[in-house]
Amino acid sequence: MQRIEDVNLLKRYQQLTLTVVRLINAPRKDNAKVRKALIPPKILQTFLECGQLVASRNLLMGVQIEMSVRLAGGKFLITKERSWFPRLDEQDLLVASLTKEAFGDHERLPARASWHRAIYQATQSGAVLSSNAPLAAAFASLEAGQDKEPAKRRHLLPAALVCIPPDAKLIASTARERPVFLIQDYGLLAVGDALHEAIAHAEMAVYWCQQTMFAQVIQYFGESSDA
Secondary structure, three states, X not given: XXXXXXXXXXXXHHHHHHHHHHHHHOOOOOHHHHHHHHOOHHHHHHHHHHHHHHHHOOOOOOXXXXXXXXXXXXXXXXXXXXXXXXXXXXXXXXEEEOOOOXXXXXXXXXXXXXXXXXXXXXXXXXXXXXEOOHHHHHHHHHHHHHHHOHHHOOOOOOOOOOEEOOOHHHHHHHHHHOOEEEEOOOEEEEEEOOHHHHHHHHHHHHHHHHHHHHHHHHHHHHHHHHO
8 A cells, every 4th residue: 555655656746847847948928937936046047157167168069068957856957959058048948857758848858868867867966068079079989980990999098088889878877987988979978066076077088188189199290200
């Protein structure tokens, strides 16, 4: 009997979460009031400031980037598809549920939202940043190409980073062990307790890629001169 009551309670909670998320994302006049009631002003302000920080620190290339934070009540706040980070504002944000099926009917979640959701479900991370930062994207593409031609493989990846396929479950399990890593044919993904921490991890990954690239260029010209 207790188990049946627990299941019913869980279903009611999931239905309530779905209703709340739909209210937030619905294109209604009172949408701003609902959004403000569920997103603390300080979190919203910090989120928008971090979006501009990401843009100013050269951690993106175009609009293939998503940033999110965990919210109370089994939800997370995430940027919309193709958001322009240098001018990020409240209208570029969506609230989604941590349950796969429960999100706003009126606006589609961004392409890599499933990665963010999987991480929040599997870890205690408070923030996630998925970015196609230029150097990270270049190394991620090189790694993907080497997997296709293992016989020609030459180690290029920075020693501190791993590069994995774009699979949500694998991404979530990797995020349990590493704060930042590369994703094949995309770029990098960083996690943290807060957005500023995830951004710091992303910056470090880009720095590692930069230093590795310089070392390989120096090595290449050194080998050429020796020949």
